[in-house]
Amino acid sequence: MGKFRKQHKMFIAEGSINVLDFIKSGLQPVDLFANGSWIERNTNFLDFENINTVSEKELARITALKNPSEVLAVFNLPENKIPLPSKINGLVLMLDDIKDPGNLGTIIRTADWFGVKDIICSKQTVDAFNPKVVQATMGSLSRLNVSYSDLTDWLSGVRTETNIYGAVLKGESIKEINKPKNDILVIGSEAHGISADVLKFVNKPITIPSAEVGGAESLNASIATAILLYALLT
Amino acid sequence: MGKFRKQHKMFIAEGSINVLDFIKSGLQPVDLFANGSWIERNTNFLDFENINTVSEKELARITALKNPSEVLAVFNLPENKIPLPSKINGLVLMLDDIKDPGNLGTIIRTADWFGVKDIICSKQTVDAFNPKVVQATMGSLSRLNVSYSDLTDWLSGVRTETNIYGAVLKGESIKEINKPKNDILVIGSEAHGISADVLKFVNKPITIPSAEVGGAESLNASIATAILLYALLT
Numbered sequence: 001m002g003k004f005r006k007q008h009k010m011f012i013a014e015g016s017i018n019v020l021d022f023i024k025s026g027l028q029p030v031d032l033f034a035n036g037s038w039i040e041r042n043t044n045f046l047d048f049e050n051i052n053t054v055s056e057k058e059l060a061r062i063t064a065l066k067n068p069s070e071v072l073a074v075f076n077l078p079e080n081k082i083p084l085p086s087k088i089n090g091l092v093l094m095l096d097d098i099k100d101p102g103n104l105g106t107i108i109r110t111a112d113w114f115g116v117k118d119i120i121c122s123k124q125t126v127d128a129f130n131p132k133v134v135q136a137t138m139g140s141l142s143r144l145n146v147s148y149s150d151l152t153d154w155l156s157g158v159r160t161e162t163n164i165y166g167a168v169l170k171g172e173s174i175k176e177i178n179k180p181k182n183d184i185l186v187i188g189s190e191a192h193g194i195s196a197d198v199l200k201f202v203n204k205p206i207t208i209p210s211a212e213v214g215g216a217e218s219l220n221a222s223i224a225t226a227i228l229l230y231a232l233l234t
Numbered sequence: 235m236g237k238f239r240k241q242h243k244m245f246i247a248e249g250s251i252n253v254l255d256f257i258k259s260g261l262q263p264v265d266l267f268a269n270g271s272w273i274e275r276n277t278n279f280l281d282f283e284n285i286n287t288v289s290e291k292e293l294a295r296i297t298a299l300k301n302p303s304e305v306l307a308v309f310n311l312p313e314n315k316i317p318l319p320s321k322i323n324g325l326v327l328m329l330d331d332i333k334d335p336g337n338l339g340t341i342i343r344t345a346d347w348f349g350v351k352d353i354i355c356s357k358q359t360v361d362a363f364n365p366k367v368v369q370a371t372m373g374s375l376s377r378l379n380v381s382y383s384d385l386t387d388w389l390s391g392v393r394t395e396t397n398i399y400g401a402v403l404k405g406e407s408i409k410e411i412n413k414p415k416n417d418i419l420v421i422g423s424e425a426h427g428i429s430a431d432v433l434k435f436v437n438k439p440i441t442i443p444s445a446e447v448g449g450a451e452s453l454n455a456s457i458a459t460a461i462l463l464y465a466l467l468t
Contacts, residue, residue, distance in 0.1 A: 110457050112448075112450040114444065136454075211347065211348055216346040216372065220340050223344050
């Protein structure tokens with residue numbers, strides 16, 4: 001976790017969709033900085049103090065991103081609410097060491113599209129409240145519960161009838177899979193796939209079919225997640 | 235197109251998989267720079283001149299990326315081979331102004347996984363031989379034909395029986411679609427979707443199903459492409 005987030009237990013959201021979606025979800029900004037035009041257009045949502053009108057130059061100075069947006073807000077970090085492994089509700093997405101902020105943000109956005117409610121990340125997964133991740137979620141981080149936990153400890157607590165799906169090279173084709181209920185889908189890291197310790201818990205190894213001849217050796221982690229969620233949840 | 239690529243009609247590939255996949259596809263590097271260990275391990279593939287052993291410091295100085303790899307090679311740019319619109323072979327992927335290099339690279343890699351042979355890009359789509367795109371393709375750019383064309387001109391030449399699929403907000407669910415044959419899938423830009431001029435040609439508007447309640451408003455362009463290719467081609 002970044003120093004600012006760790007010390008102050010706060011995070012930064014940038015961009016109109018992100019900031020508004022966090023406010024609509026019930027979070028109140030500790031501080032909000034925006035240009036006058038944005039504040040005027042969104043005055044209906046700004047029922048709190050600490051609203052600061054700033055120039056574009058000032059926004060460029062405080063942004064954590066390459067391209068400043070017209071609004072930036074500081075929020076208190078939500079608690080790390082780890083779901084009970086014995087009481088899973090719907091398909092839980094489990095991320096085993098996703099390192100790239102763009103991938104994590106895209107995964108959160110895609111999971112939100114398909115109605116996933118809980119994402120459990122390994123402690124080595126990049127922080128979901130990293131500004132680059134928040135940016136890539138396009139507001140979705142406000143609608144999902146993303147928590148961090150020791151994955152093998154957590155998996156030790158799930159009921160024996162729980163299906164634990166994991167994408168591997170030679171598993172059952174996802175074309176043939178029954179729809180999951182209160183189950184788990186594990187996604188491995190970009191470089192190493194699912195770690196050996198977590199793989200021991202996977203009881204439904206599955207595979208995305210590819211072209212019969214030639215072709216790419218693997219898929220990007222966020223792409224694989226999207227195809228798996230589509231195949232399992234629709 | 236970047237100045238270097240335009241002036242010299244060459245492009246740079248970095249990373250072991252990328253460089254080796256271009257060599258295996260039949261391209262011969264104009265120049266190759268690598269550390270001694272990489273050259274030793276891959277000597278079987280290096281049957282040409284202009285192989286330069288360089289230090290990591292030197293690689294860091296010539297890389298076009300943030301993190302230098304152990305090998306970098308310069309190749310002649312392949313010709314822009316635009317497929318004949320009246321003789322489509324398989325599903326042609328058409329990209330209408332994809333701007334982000336990471337998205338384009340990921341789309342090329344995913345298309346290669348599913349066996350797509352031809353990608354036709356609008357002239358405003360980012361250059362496929364941009365080093366960041368090449369990097370994200372993970373070698374796949376060497377196996378696909380990526381060409382640039384005026385999309386509406388090209389689409390005017392397709393046979394009347396050709397299905398032209400395009401992802402829109404209220405189309406037919408991709409769950410219900412017949413498998414394409416010699417057809418076209420159009421992907422719109424990250425910010426604006428399919429442009430009005432191109433949308434006129436889409437005769438099979440399709441939609442990716444989403445969660446019934448709440449959820450993300452849209453999907454990242456490379457994610458949407460991946461789900462569409464999976465649904466249409468497998």
